[in-house]
Amino acid sequence: MEALRAAAEEFASWDLLKTQHKDTFKCTRLKDVQNEIGLIQSQQLATRTMMNLRRVERFLKGMEHLEAVLVTLSPHDAPMIMAYIWGPIRYLLKTTHTTEKGMDNVLDVYEQLGCHLIPLYQYTDFFQSVPQGEECLYHIYQEIITFHRIAYRLFSLPNKLWQRLHRTKWTALRETFRHLADSLASHGQFIQNNGWSHRKAGATVHDDIQWLSPRIPMGTMTGNSAEAEFDYYRRTLNESRSNFEVQEEDRVRNMKERVLNWVQASSKTQALHKTFQCMRICPGTGRWIFKRYSKVNDWIQLEQPPESLLWLSSNRGFGKTVLASVIIDELRDLCHTTRHSIPKGSKVYYFYCQKEDPDSCTYLNVLKGILHQMIDNTSYLLPFFNDKVVSGGGPALAEADLAKIIMGAVLEFNPRQYILIDGLDECEKVEATQIARFFVKQAERFDSEIKQGRMRVMFISQPMPELVRDELTQGDDPCIALKPTDIAEDIRAYVKKRVIEFSTPRGTRNGFNLEDTDVAQIEGIICSRSEDMFLYAHLAIEYLLQQPDKGELREKIRGQMIPEKLEEIYEQLIGAMKSELFRLSDGEKQWQKSKLLLGWLACAKRPLQWHEMQAILSYNPINQTVDFDNRMLRQYIRTYLGSLVHILDGGHIRIIHPTARLYIIQNSHINQQAVKCDLGILCLRYLCLPCFSRNYDERSRKREAKLGWFSFQDYACSQWYTHIHTILVDCCNFLLFEDHDKEYQTKLGLALDLFIQTHGHDLEQTLHPGLGQSFVELAYFAEFPFFDNLRLVCNQIYIHQESVDETMRNLVGIPQIDNALQQNRTTIENNLKPSDKVFSGDTVEEYYGSNLFKCKRTLCRYFYLGYDDKKDRDEHDKRHERPYACPVNCSSAPIGFSTNASRERHVRLYHTELHDGPSIFRGLSRKSTPGGFTCYICKRQFTRKINLKGHERSHFDDRPYACSSCGKKFVRLNDCRRHEKNHRRKGA
Incomplete structure (x- = not known):
């Protein structure tokens, strides 16, 4: 009885069991359950909602038999042990009887469990005479307690929440209930088989249940055979539970993986x-x-x-x-x-x-x-999440409204x-x-x-x-x-911690071996100048650490020559990084590479990964070759980028702070317009490599794939047209008036010539009538010798971007490049692994990153991020199969919608200017007054501020006015009042 008593006490001390319910459970008896059932039946009879409550009868009789056995074995402990059976039964019936489906499901499980219970009281002598017999009672009790834990956890949630979760959770628990029923059947069968000789068929607890006749076992259990039987029983029971737990873990893991893949959150x-x-x-x-x-x-x-x-x-x-x-x-x-x-x-x-x-x-x-x-x-809510995915979530989470619904359930849980x-x-x-x-x-x-x-x-x-x-x-x-004073001590502690580095070898030089007075002076200057800027303290230390020798360092600190402003310190940091690079062999060449890397990071259209930057360096646009073996950087990233970047896992690089990006594109070392031109020219030339041309043989494709030739294709194929647009918008004056001996005019002209020679047969030759309106800046290039080629390329971009077909917009826009891209990727996927060796020590991962399986849609971030497994990529591709795309490339709906109604609702909320189109009838002429109140989202104007507020709420689906009768919410008060009038008419 100790095991049974411990099981009851464990349930009573369960942290999810509410105090008021614990107090009620411990004094609940069978008659309380019977009274509750009678009360429920009376209520259902009065409301004509009778349900088949007899489904619980067999279970109750089985538990009555269990109580009779426990009373015989230990009259003192039996009431306490059984209280945690009777209490949950009463609670579950009382809680669920107000909802037809909830009570129906609970009764079904009680019926399912009751079918496998045996008249335990007939085997009382077995439990008394066989020492291990009580173990069977313990396992039966545990199965029931397990069900009650599961059911109580669900139905003890707030009423509205459990009703929302009940269907999906109960469906997911069917296998668990089946396992519990099968386990009860195993326990009953073992008792019948081994307690047959002790059975008293006439023993009763005043029931009229027609129990199933037990199967008569062969032979009688002796002492040795009893021990063997119990060993086999325990072993079989443990195996069954273990197998079920493994299956459940696999099911839950797969479900979680499916839901998380559907969400597609940033990693x-x-x-x-x-x-x-x-x-x-x-x-x-x-x-x-x-x-x-x-x-x-x-x-x-x-x-x-x-x-x-x-x-x-x-x-x-x-x-x-x-x-x-x-x-x-x-x-x-x-x-x-x-x-x-x-x-x-x-x-x-x-x-x-x-x-x-x-x-x-x-x-x-x-x-x-x-x-x-x-x-x-x-994990408890996974069935609810999974149901949202399966029943209408589409192939991927693409709507904020659905995310809010799921989040609402978690927040309430x-x-x-x-x-x-x-x-x-x-x-x-x-x-x-x-x-x-x-x-x-x-x-x-x-x-x-x-x-x-x-x-x-x-x-x-x-x-x-x-x-x-x-x-x-x-x-x-x-x-x-x-307040600025809040971080003063943190800054001082930070500086104290880092001054140790002045005595540590770093880069190409030894430690500075500073005296205590010098260290104290460094601390004092940096702390006093940092004020409320931790960033300044970090950058100032980095600047001092980059001084070439102790003499210059002491000169800086004793003359208080540390820059006072962020832009000055950025300038000095880049200058110090330049000096450090000049200490390497071919210092000027290393410095030029550093400037290239910084410029690319600052001006790229999306964050570049390290292997992509290595690909740019390895690409020779003159010879049209890619040579990772000889041209990729072998030094650590920070050698070239210094303290201006964060380096994340997976080769992702981030500029340390937005102020650093601003300085990089404004400083004297890097010409922002030149970098923008270079990136556009680079993309054009890269897309003219042999691997993007016609008649490229498969042998060459396999050889050059292994050598890293396709490493930059993800960026060039998806961003080439954005860089052409940037050249038009941002670089016109640079190309026209800057004093660089027309170098960039020549470079751009040659790149366009090569691009037209390679892909001109795929470009639309007839100019679109709308080209001039969308590419206004194109007219400024009319005097350039390459104008015709530039206009032809812009025409292709315009036609591609204006396509109403979302699938077309997700292509590169030039058939030959699209085909080559897919062939190149197929070659990589079929022939390479990240761990494969290339040359003597390089790996494929250094050339392409760790994720070789990419999405084929250029507007999807997994086009360049990719997956490390083909199965995951294929599952991702299925999520794009949504036929209704947003007419605008917006961040709220990057994948599209499964129904036209969902798309229309999205347009109504987020793109009001598209939804509120002109009437099909010509309106009466009337004087119009410009609105004085403008929506900052869609720029629509209103003459009254109250109308503007109501309109802005529609963007965010904000409905502050609720019906007093049914609770339905509305954006505008008048809409709510009109709705309430309908209630009053029906009531009348």
Whole structure:
């Protein structure tokens, strides 16, 4: 009985069992269950909703037999043990009887389990005389308790939530219920087989159940055979449970993988967080936020904080992103310990907005990033997620509305969640507004409708007064303006930690061997000049570390010649990097390569990966060859890019800060217009390689694939036309008036000549009538000798981009290049692996990265990111099979829609100017007055501010007016009132 008593106590101490239910369960008896059933039957009879409650009868009788046996074995313990059977039965019936499907499913499972129960009371002597007999009772009890745990966890959720989850969750549990029923059958069969000689057929507990006649076993169990039988029973039971658990783990893992692949969130969030953690080199960095700002502590720990939303702000370079990583780690630690007031099961979700990365600065991608974390950390809701994917989610998550529905279920399920979004100012205004509005509304909804503090949101950004004013409720005070003095100690600790590096060998020189007074002076100068800019402290140290010798270093610090402004320090950093490179052999050549790399990073149309930059360096546009073996850089990346970049896993490179990008394209070392021209010319010439021309033989394709010739094709094929447009818009004056001896005019002209010679037969020769309107800048090039070729290329770009066919827009736009691209990729996929060796020590991964299986659609980010497995790529391709595309290439719907209605709804919400087209009837002539109020999203004008507000709410599906009768919500108050009148008419 000790095992049974322990099982009951374990259920009673279960952390998901609510205190009020525990108190009720422990004093519930069989008569209470019978009374509850009688009450339910009376209610159903009165409302003419009778259900077949006899389905639970056999289960109740089976449990009555179990109780009779336990009373015989231990009269003192039996009531407590059985209370945790009777209590959950009563609770489940009482909770589900208000919903037909819920109660029907519970009764079905009770019937399924009851069919495999035997009249245990007839085998009382067996349990008394055979020492191992009680083990069978324990296993039967455990199967029932397992079912009650499963059912209680679902039906103890808030009423609306469990009704939303019930169908999908119960369907996913069918195999579990079948396993429990089969296990009960095994236990019963074992008792019947081995307790036959002890059975008393006349033993009864006053039931009229027609029990199945037991199969008469052969022979009688002796002492030795009993032990052997029990060993076999245990072994079979353990194998059955183990096999079932393995199957369940596989099922859950596959389901999670399918749902996460459907979400398609950016994979960089975790890598960024790890990078920011590594930047916290000093213990205690950022801990001041918890000591100086009580609002933050209250937001974290109070059961009902004064504010569920906090908005932290400070100037650029403060170190806000590192501070965000500190808060995230603190929240995670608190959620995983029981020493604090944070409820068990609380979750932390976060996102780092990055202006440099198009995957990290849009509303939809922020939702995807947080939803990915929710799905990954909420396995219980996987059936609900999977149902949304299967029943209408389409091949991939492409709509913010569906993401919000799924997130809503997670937010209601968790006891508490913290959501932190860093860098909101890195997003465009429209995107930032949508992000802020959604999470603010969610926090307000939870505070008013569910429970204050259940959902807590924190934004961290530069000051955004307009957004704060527009999106926060008047009277709220969630904003915390961080002070320059807040990080003074962190900066000092950081500088102290890093001055050690002045005694450490670095690059091509030894340590500086500084005296204590020099070290103290470095600390003093940097700390005093940093003010509220952690970025300055980091860059100043990097600048001093790049000094060539101790003499120059001491001259800088004793003369206080450290630059005071960021742009000055960037200039000096690049200058120091130049000096360091000149110490290498062929220093001038190395410096030119460094400038090329920095320019490409700053002017590329998307983030470049290291192997793509190596491909550009390895490409010789004059000889039209690619030579990785002799031309790729063998030095570490930082040798050429210094302290101006972050290097993430997978070869992803990010410029250290937006201010660094701004300086790179404005400094005296790098000519922004020249770099833009070079990239456009490079793409044109690269696409004229033999591998993109006609009659390219397969033997050459296989040989050159292994040599890395196709490494730059993903970028060139998807971005060539954007670089041509950039040349038109940004580089006209540079080509016309800059003093460079017409070098770039000649280079561009030759590149266009080669492109026309190679692909001219695929270009449309008839000029489109709309070309001049869309490419206005083209007229400025009329005097150039290459004008005809440029116009022909622009005409092809225009026709391709104006295509109404979304499939066509996802091609390169030139048939010969499209065919060559697919053939090149097929050759790579079929013949190469990332680990394959090339030449003596290089690998295919160094030439192409680790993901060789790419999406074929140029507008998809997996066109260049790719997958490491063909199966994953093929699954991704299926998600693109959505026939209805957004008429505008927008970030809210990158893949398209499965139905035309979904597309129309998207256009109505996000592209109002396309939805509100002109009437098919000619309107009466009337005087029109220009509107004085303009929508900042679609630029539509209104004469009344109230109409503008209603219109803006339609962009975000914001419906603040709810019907008092049915709860349906509306954008406009008049619409709500009109709807309520319909209720009143029906009532009348």
